[in-house]
Amino acid sequence: MKTIFSPDQLLHDPANEISDGKLVPANETPSRAEIVLEHLKKARFGEVLTPKEFSLTPILKVHDADYISFLQDFWALWQAEGRTEKEAFPFVWPVHGLRHDIVPDQIDGKLGFYSFDAGSPMGEHTWMAARKSAETALTGADLILSGDNSAFALCRPPGHHAHRRLYGGYCFLNNAAIAAQHLRDQGVGKVTVFDVDYHHGNGTQAIFYDRADVQFLSIHADPKVEFPYYLGHANERGLKEGAGYNHNYPLPHGTTWDMWEEALEEACHNIEKFAPDVIVISLGLDPFENDPISQFKLKTDDFTKIGSRIARLGKPTLFVMEGGYAVGDLGINCTKALSGYLDTVKVAS
Template structure:
């Protein structure tokens, strides 16, 4: 299994975030990717490749052009208004009853218009890192198109919370969605995105909610009590042509492997029924019992079981890194998931 990663993904390096109404140390930091990469190299799964360069076209197939332009121009707009802060947060949003059809000219208005939370700081190098993260996922998709059975896109910043026109949840470009659309555009018939992150992949769901060619499944903490709060309920099943192709498994705080595995089995049955040509796994390590922003109870060895079950689906599989903030154990847990997959594929073959 080849791994794709670029050092440019480390350039987005926030030190603070807003959480629970407080300014606290950032969780989504460069060392997350660095420690995973260190463990990947030790595990010797295969080559570590730099991502290929892509035009903006694959990103614009998923994200609206005005939003991409905002991300690209953001830092220059910030500096042009005489701002000196190196980490930038929105503070006002077009919520219920306010207008959503006019983009403000002023930078604070733009920040709120294109975001859904205050916990995702932006800086001078956010666009560079986010674009390279998307290109990492795209390169992984191209490896599958060229015949590889699996690949690991070590994406950072993560992507599954990003909507077509919104950033938040540490996410700016939806890496898994961009890879899925790229696969479709290159002739792949059906794609499944299986999100195992602790938090619901609200952006991915929204992007494909009315489509039948990309199935979305997510096992996550119940949005009634957990971020992102406003999507991820079990009755969200898709719209129009997408009706029946969206599957959410909201689980309570304190969920352990037994309950989590039951949801995974149901999800895998739905995947088998859908019979995709390719599976993309939004690989979040934050269901882990020691994760600082999770209230699930999965243990290190459980990630091996997740990888093994995905392998038994017997489809070309792209793993796309999402969350996971217990930095000390993150590399171990990630390699456990990938080795569980690879060991089962080897046994099965």
């Protein structure tokens, strides 16, 4: 399995985030990608490719043009306001009863307009890193299109929380959604996006919620008690043409493998019924028992089982890296998941 990664993805290097009402050290840091890459190389996992360069066209198929312009122009706007801080946080949002149809001119208004949380700092190199992360996913999609049975897009920053016009949850561009849309645009009939991150993939759900050609499934912590709080309930099944193609499996804090596996089997059954041509896996490794911001209890060997079960679906599969913040264990957990997939494919062939 080929891995795709660009060193430019490390340029977004936040020092802090706002969490639980406090300014705390950032969890989504470059070391996450570095440790995964180190483990894959030690395991001689396969070739590591630099992502191809793409125009903005495939990104604009998923994200609104004004939002992309904001991400591109952010740092210049920040400096033009005389700001000297290296990280920017929003502090006001157009919530219930406020207008959503006029984009403010001032940078603080723009930050709030285009975000949904205060935990995702932006800096000088955020756009470059996010764009390279999206190009990493697009390159992985092209490998699938060219005949590879699987590929791993080592995306960082992650993407599954990003909406068409909103960033948050450490995510700026929705890498998995961009890859799925690219696959469709290049002639793939049906695509499944299966999100196994601890947190609900609210952005991916919202992007495809009224679509019947892209199925979305997510196993995650119950949003009644966990971020992102406002999407991810089981009764969110899709809208219009997309009705019945959205599947959420919210689980309680403390979930262990037995309960998680039940959701996995139900999700795989729904994938088999949909019969996609390609599967995109939003590979979150934060269901791990020692993850610092998560409350599930999966063990390292459970990620092998996840990879193996995905392989038994028998479809070309693009793995797209999402969350996972137990940095010391992240490399081994990722390698276990991908090896579980490959080992099962080898046996089947």
